[in-house]
Amino acid sequence: MAVTNLPEFIRADGPDKVTGSGRYTADMTLTGQLVAKFKYGEVSHGRITKLDVEAARAIPGVFAVLTAADVPDVRYSYGLADRTLFATDIIRFEGEIVAAVAAIDADVAQQALDAIVLEVDVLEPITDLHAAIADGSPLVHEAIDTYEVTGDTPHSGNIATHSSISMGDAEAAMATADTVVTSRYLADASHATPIEPRAVIAQWEGDKVTVWTSTQVPFDARAGVCETLELPTSKVRIIAPHLGGGFGGKCGAHFEPHIAALARAAKRPVKLVFSRWEEFIAPDRRREAMIIDVTTGVDADGKIVARTGEILLDNGAYMADSSFFAQAAAMHVAGPYVIPAVHIDAKLVYTNHQPSGSVRAPTAPQGCWAIESHTDEIAKAIGMDALEFRRKNIVTSGSTGCVGQTYDEIGLDQCLDMAAASAGWGQDLPDGEALGISVGWWPSFAAPAGAYAKLHGDGTVQVITGASECGTGSVMTLRMLAADEIGIDETAVELIYQDTGAAPAGPGSSGSQTLFNHGRAVEKASRMVADQVKELAAAQLEANVSDIVLDNGTASVAGSPAISIPIVELAGASETGEILGSAAADAIEWPEITGSTCLGEQGFSSWLAPQFSCHVARVRVDADTGVTRVLEVHAVHDSGTILNPVAAHGQVEGGVMMGVGQALTEGTRYDDQGNQLNAGLLEYKLQTIADAPKITTQFVEIFTDNAGPRGAKGLAEAPNVATCGAVNNAITNATGVRIRQLPMTAERVWEAINDSEAAS
């Protein structure tokens, strides 16, 4: 399959978004629509002793008040079915929904919330990860053993899942090491923080419901509504208007079922728009806090001989989509290194915090930050340059990594060298400035996806896809693929997307899958159209089908461009006046792994089309205040073929900025009761454009077999992996001190500098 010259990238949704004419869910208004509000548990752990909504129901203008008693008694979640739409007897985090109201306006809805009688016996919150897994700890889920389990989800007590990577005899190998380094790292929880807060509108017509919602995965939202309200798939339609960012946080179903249930009870359309505070406390998608203990042994040559580790991840109160997090974290703490003997245990631990779930490259920024900081500690311990140490130990083409997967052609070594060269590794820098390096990795995911393509009689094409556009631009790349296959201009391709009523199912915008999976489906459906066009052309031009070339809006005979016919004429001449294609992406085989045992195989050990990266950060640390500024990030990525350079650069720049935020300022703070203290944009500090470093991006383009279209791998999450580690190593190189907690706030950096001065 050849990589052709794809046309220049044009974002069809760009003008709408930039001029403000684009409509987001919160912009919509339906006739007769009511306002929804939720009553939250307000304590992080408590037993409901009384819940009485009668007074709220009696308020004029209140159309519906729902509690667990008013919806089907269904327990759901991936991995362990551990939750219900509304709290039944136990409240397990502050944002747990106890009741929902629909009222004529926001004031009346608020009155209804105030009129709900909720009495709670406050229970001791479970928030400390080590205490939670100790014998005799109270349980977040008393009835965990009765929950339905899917997949390989070994659980017990407050351990929601457990996964271990084990290859060789790590203990014996460690004993042979010349140098052994042990480190502990702590990562605070953080948030996806899309600028568009969640919004949902539901409207029933007869026994069918249409839900407009800010979801990244409309088909998962549909599945959630169907499962919890016990509705057949055909009765539920999910439409996502323009999405104002998601960053993983809007994966899956979130509040669609609640609003659909409210609208049914109220017999009116119902609309929910979250406040910023709700956006912080209520969703079941938060980036998990982690405690990482790791030990590595190296031989006299500086080769890694063994690694052991224990990782505790804060799952919060419910599973959301976190069932694979333990294994994912273990992979990042193993890292893209050749490690002959390894044993890493990872436990996902229930607490009374907000549930953790997918946020762009879940577990990776923290795991990578810890292991890359640890890597620099090892290099320092043996007196080796950090770049040199990595060169010696990273995986390269043909080498076998931590789980016994042997890699085909990969470009991590090139990433390392190019990033170092771009940053000027080894150069003298002014006082207070330094470079730091980090490598990272991330898998690609193959999932079923379908697509339809239609060539109309007027020569335009409609592509109908289950993909979602959460800001990455990769949906727009689907247009380029269709245009290229059919031989027309991409502006003649219109996309129909984010509507379960129109498109075949697919993973939406999750797991870096838009291009990887939807792209393959769109390519195949478009090729079916192209094949039919070629047949029509061959008949008319009296040539062999295999000799027909589609390009520039015309079909011609290879080698004789003069003998041609416009594609629009062929489309019009077809029997039905349009040419149809429909296809599902082909299944992809997962790579084999050998020699590794794994407890809790959660689909994250063998990595399909693994993506590699190296980031070098240049920082300046103001030693008197601890304030760190990232001046430059040099990012080099191996994501296979780059089909859309403009969008690819955008992904890397956005990922780096998100990484800088996680590195320096973004961290959730809790009070001793497990409630968030900084659930707002003033105290939860995102980076601003004024903070943006100069970002230099390069790609190592390796055509990758068994991957996405035309040898592409994913590229949405990978850029968010390596920045935090690079920043930490740069801070250490600038100050001589090592920061062991994420985010590396000014105060933490200052404390470390101050304490080391006090000690010396």
Next chain:
Amino acid sequence: MTMTIATTIDEILSGLSQGARPIAGGTDLVVGSRQGKGTLPEHLIAIDRVSELAHIEVGAETTRIGSGVTHATLMTDPTIVASFTGVSDAAALVGSPATRNVGTIGGNVMNGSPAMDTGAPLVVLGAQAELASTSATRLVDLDELWVGPGRTSAADDELCTALVIPNRPESSGSAYVRLEYRRAMEIAIVGAAAAVTLDGDAISSVRVALTAVAPTIISVGGLDAVVGQPADEAALAAVSEASSEQAAPISDLRASDRYRRHMIGVMARRAVEAAARRASGETISVPVNRALGVGAQS
């Protein structure tokens, strides 16, 4: 609720006398009410279209900055940048370009937050607030104006028409620095302003005021010892120590009291250093935070 758009000061004063609240840029008032800090007043009178409030007038003894002058103007106006540079330093740090384009000095001062950025530089420059009502106009010292977080001694019917600053003697400089964790949309964790006048190499007068370390902006006392000394390491250390000692920092989400106390010393030292360098004729671009870096050089 009503909102009246005034075109003259008299219209504003008569509106205030009938119980309306003034709204200038609305960046405190509206945002605060959205955050639940209090509901919007029943009657608002918009003062942002009254051009008389937006002037900067240089007189023989004093300079009058109209209360409606925006931060965007304060950070670029040649008079303010040249003579009252600390005010420009502060204005340049406020929020984002959008905040600076509509937010005013009058709103900043009358909102009375201990974290207001123009407050400390105005204090060290000896500014007074000009308050007018239908019956009288008076000048009030700022330490008498601010009586607590978000509270002023102005009567409900008084409009702040201007901030009046004594013109500076030769060889004077001022500066404002604040601790910030990011370079826009930030709130002062601690801040310090300094005004310095030199006699040759020696400090002939110095004032320091601190932001966000007490219920109101506070002046640092007991700096007499550095008068007559050059602005050298010893003098800066003395200022730093006095400032740390006199502040009453709290622990909260933004910082611990320990860190704050140290940072107050660092900010005060940097403010005095920058003010002294400006007093000696050196140009340090606005804002000092970017020029000298609080970890945040450009």
